[in-house]
Amino acid sequence: MMTEPGFSLFQITLQQRAAAVEDLLSELLSDRPRTGEISRPSRLMAAIRHGVLNGGKRLRPFLVMESAALFGADGPAALRVAAALECIHSYSLVHDDLPAMDNDDIRRGQPTVHRKFDEAAAILAGDSLLTYAFELIASEETELDALARVTLVTALARAAGVGGMTGGQALDLEAEKNQPDEAGVIRLQAMKTGALIRFACEAGAIIGNADSKDRQRLAEYGSAVGLAFQLADDLLDVTADARDIGKATGKDAAAGKATLVSMHGIEWTRRQLSGLVAQAEDLLEPFGQKAVLLKDAARFIAERQS
Numbered sequence: 297m298m299t300e301p302g303f304s305l306f307q308i309t310l311q312q313r314a315a316a317v318e319d320l321l322s323e324l325l326s327d328r329p330r331t332g333e334i335s336r337p338s339r340l341m342a343a344i345r346h347g348v349l350n351g352g353k354r355l356r357p358f359l360v361m362e363s364a365a366l367f368g369a370d371g372p373a374a375l376r377v378a379a380a381l382e383c384i385h386s387y388s389l390v391h392d393d394l395p396a397m398d399n400d401d402i403r404r405g406q407p408t409v410h411r412k413f414d415e416a417a418a419i420l421a422g423d424s425l426l427t428y429a430f431e432l433i434a435s436e437e438t439e440l441d442a443l444a445r446v447t448l449v450t451a452l453a454r455a456a457g458v459g460g461m462t463g464g465q466a467l468d469l470e471a472e473k474n475q476p477d478e479a480g481v482i483r484l485q486a487m488k489t490g491a492l493i494r495f496a497c498e499a500g501a502i503i504g505n506a507d508s509k510d511r512q513r514l515a516e517y518g519s520a521v522g523l524a525f526q527l528a529d530d531l532l533d534v535t536a537d538a539r540d541i542g543k544a545t546g547k548d549a550a551a552g553k554a555t556l557v558s559m560h561g562i563e564w565t566r567r568q569l570s571g572l573v574a575q576a577e578d579l580l581e582p583f584g585q586k587a588v589l590l591k592d593a594a595r596f597i598a599e600r601q602s
């Protein structure tokens with residue numbers, strides 16, 4: 297493929313994958329009731345669309361699609377799983393922004409869902425996205441055999457649940473009071489943000505019917521990238537301007553929350569990020585040229601500015 301001047305193949309592919317998943321999400325989240333539904337309340341649907349179709353980077357869908365591409369499986373089934381994962385990610389942001397959690401007014405440069413609508417709408421939008429994600433994967437419209445769909449549903453439920461994202465969020469809320477040590481911070485981050493990113497990469501292997509060795513390799517790549525993602529996020533909280541990243545900054549320090557950046561400093565964090573990128577690249581070595589965009593993704597996530 298020819299690349300446009302100034303844009304890398306990675307950036308172009310990220311945009312193309314994002315556009316494809318957004319097209320599918322627009323269709324899936326329209327006001328039109330789908331088979332088996334009685335109706336779709338229009339204000340709730342508007343709140344849901346505001347939470348999902350408002351300009352995210354779509355990194356998790358990209359990771360699903362590119363991991364599936366390693367096994368020649370980046371077709372419609374992978375796109376539906378990618379869309380389902382973005383529904384869960386978006387729900388987590390909508391709920392995380394609520395007054396009872398992080399109490400944020402701006403997300404992706406726009407008013408948060410509870411600010412534009414109200415708290416009840418934000419809670420229901422998140423609940424709806426969570427359940428819809430599982431329907432999307434389990435549905436017979438997803439062109440995968442039943443075992444693959446059940447395997448994906450199980451892995452996603454674990455990643456999003458008490459042993460993953462929601463458990464990590466609970467530990468994170470406690471962290472402001474009980475100041476976890478380094479191992480505690482790494483564990484809570486692996487749960488809160490790492491688990492969904494790990495799932496994104498492992499999902500590609502499940503969709504592609506990969507053997508257990510390759511599935512494990514992709515999951516480990518996802519863990520390295522997940523940790524890098526969170527470290528980069530903590531770094532941005534210290535170094536970035538809120539206008540540039542479309543959300544509030546300086547929140548960790550204001551909340552007295554320990555992060556690896558507050559424990560070890562900016563230079564240590566940058567060295568760790570380089571080490572995680574190298575680890576991610578090593579894990580992808582057996583896939584050769586096919587994995588070049590996933591290697592770029594690891595670097596992009598570690599060096600991201602938003």
Ligand code: GRG
Binds near residue numbers: 392461465
């Ligand atoms: C409330 C159930 C529940 C869980 C919340 C993931 C999470 C757990 C909260 C998000 C809070 C937060 C800002 C965490 C930092 C890492 C993160 C998930 C950032 C946002 O993800 P991006 O950068 O966002 O991929 P976009 O907007 O590009 O989709």
